[in-house]
Amino acid sequence: MVVREKSKVMDKEGIDKALERISHEIVERFEVADDIAVIGIKNRGSYLAERLVLKIERLIDKKLLVGALDITLYRDDLTQVAAQPVVHATEIDFTIEGKKIILVDDVLFTGRTIRCALDALIDFGRPKRIQLAVLVDRGHRELPIKADYVGKNVPTSASELVEVRLTEADGKDEVVLCEKIP
């Protein structure tokens, strides 16, 4: 399968602005920051979570808990994917019991990743609430899952891909709409 880039959906500035807006929305909705923890889904969700935490901390002048979740072992398609994904370590070194969790991922698509993440999180304890923040919502949900904070809605067709590239992993910040050419 060949992937062709069609258009740039967000640039570095756009990503930063979207995260800035989400951080403001989070601060508005939560009165007490004491029990908020931000957990990103590996890999790119966890980079976004770290950026988001820095922005929120600047707004409220308080340290937040931040963690990273690897959902590989919870995937429902382990038997279907061509090559089994590499299992990375989950890094949550605090208890999530009673916490208000903001789960962060780069792209919201079918909702299956989020389903895995919810299962994985709940194996760590019983949070008070879980909210979802994503940089891009591209539609095509297969499960009843919805994001609480969305950086940008990007209408897509099923044959398209949304690639989020972040400096931490890819050397630059951009969101690109791609097309699969069979």
Add this chain to the structure above:
Amino acid sequence: MNNKFVWTKKDLLGLEYLSAAEIKFILYTAGSFKEVTTRQIKKVPALRGKTVVNLFYEPSTRTRASFELAAKRLSADVLNIAVESSSVKKGETLIDTGRNIEALKIDIIVVRHNCSGAPNILARSVSSSVVNAGDGWHEHPTQALLDMFTLQEKLGKIEGLRVSIIGDIAHSRVARSNIWGLTKLGAKVTVCAPGILIPEGIEKMGVKATTDLNEALEGADAINVLRMQFERDTAVAFPSKLEYLKNYGITTERLEKCKKNIVIMHPGPINRGVEMSSEVADGKNSVILEQVTNGIAVRMAVLYLVSAAKEIRR
């Protein structure tokens, strides 16, 4: 770790058959599973709906329990078959047993056998994954992997380390797997035992052999002290426990001449006062119980990887 690495082997038969990259990949994956074993809920759904059978032709408590726990923490179902109570007693061959297990739709067979190479034969005869849990004097790959995992955790790396394996090298599958694994990852390995317990030509495996314990201890970053199997093969070649302790037992006095942070490993069960003294076994350099903990993470990684590889083939 490179996200593009793909594990493709359906079986784990020995470290001889793995590349350095594959060994490193298992160790990396085990690191991720170690985190799972520290959680309050030590269970993930990765192997849900899969069945693992422990097929043991030799008595084993710790390895079998470790594999069973590893499988259970991956949500697999586990069946234990001990040979004393099976139809092997009625004359069934290994291959027939394997095919029957396969007909039960078992996904992974963990096998321990007193004959070297038995897991290899089994792996060729069945489509289920086969994991070697120790075969004769051949290999015990998951033990060596957990030794290396512990070593890497303690000393940060394996490449360039000086590791001495002390004990009955001739009759030890643990020694053999460790030698394959450690040399592939770039450690400098010395084996040390009374001459009669060192197989001829062992240097061809890329190790140094010595009968002088002081030589094996000097400058070593880690030692792996093997269990002296006086109830089994060892006694035939080297009958005297006391003589062994005197010349090869690891004691506090001997330890004083070693590197201060030397890592002391032992695959268990320990003969206190034979291959090492109680003070050493319980001392600050000993990582023996950490090895046991790490064994579960390593075996989870192995079960997860071979199972997934089988799916790719399908």
